Amino acid sequence: MDDDHAAIQRWAEALGSIIAATGRSNRQAARDLGFSKSVVNRYINGERVTEDAWVLATKAIDLAQKEGREVPVDLQELESTYKKAEAAHRRRLRTNGKPPTGEGDTSEQAAPDVRPSDDEPLGDPPPRQTSFRRHRVAYSIGAGILALGLVYGVVSHAADWWPFEPRVWYAKVVGTYSAEHKRPLGVFRFRSPDIPKDTDRVFYDEGSAVPIVCQDRRRREVTDPTTKQSSTVWNRTSDGWWIPDLYTDLPKVPGDTPPLSIPTC
Structure with missing residues (x-):
């Protein structure tokens, strides 16, 4: 059991260093990463080791890297x-007479495919980007009129003050045909590319246009069960989700540099 305690402690210390690398307190990190402060504290103290703790770690790493911070x-x-820590935590629960169900088991449950199937509950497809654009245009027009009414001549300088928006590349979802189901299945979106279960089950249909803002070329490998092709490349969408590049029509190029001048995430 001493080995189990040491394994959990090593994970807790690593998680604590990752949270510290974000430049935030535990409370601030919990707020910005979508967790409660008490849950974050339990994870960092090694009181619980669940799949959500891994999700917290990867989200914190993504946040730190986006802000240009080094994650050790x-x-x-x-x-x-x-x-190792998760397995040790499960053994500790069994020793204490507590079943490890509901604790984010990753060792005995099959990871979901990146594509939907007929026999599982799904979320709705993401809303069309055109609707968002209309709202954004309407907001921009209204804000411009208000600014013009308040300060004469401000419109001529508005471009210098307008918040920066990243460039967007639109990729089409392709290659999701399933030989088993005899039809295209679409592809799930993920909060983190490294966690097989970290999806809200919302999916993009075959042929959908997905707004891409950056690409990471060395993340979790995805293999298509029909074509047997594999890829470690993932694309980040304009609303912060991830989809595997294996199922987009973006050019497939070797090396660490994304195609079409797409920036690295």
Whole structure:
């Protein structure tokens, strides 16, 4: 049991260092990453080791890297540390007479495919981007009229003050045909590309246009069961989700540089 305690402690310390790398307190990190402060504290103290703790770690890493902060961890080593701690936590629960159900079991449950199937509950497809654009245009027009009424000549300088919006590349969802189901299935979106279960089950249909803002070329490998093709490339959408590049029509290029001048995430 001393080994189990040490494994959990190593994971807790690694998670704590990742949270610290975001430049935020536990309370601020919990707020910005969508967790409660009490849950974050339990994870950092090693009181619980669940799949959500891994999700917290990857979200914190993404946040720190987006802000240009250095994260002192190796992702493969971190994953190994997490798996050992999660197994140790499950053994500790069994020893204490508590069933480990509901604790984010990743070792005995099959990871979901990145594509939907006929026999599982699904969320609705993401809303069309055109609707968002109409709202954005209407807001821009209204804001411009208000500014013009308040300060004469401000419109001529508005471009210098307008918030920066990242460039968007539209990729079409392709290649989701399933030989088993005899039809295209579409593709799920994920909160993190490294967590197989970190999806809200919302999916993009075959042929959908997905707004891409950046690409990461070395994340979780995805293999298509029909074509047997694999890829470690993932695309981040304009609303912060991830989809596997294997199922888009973006050019497939070797190396670490994304195609079409798409920036690296």
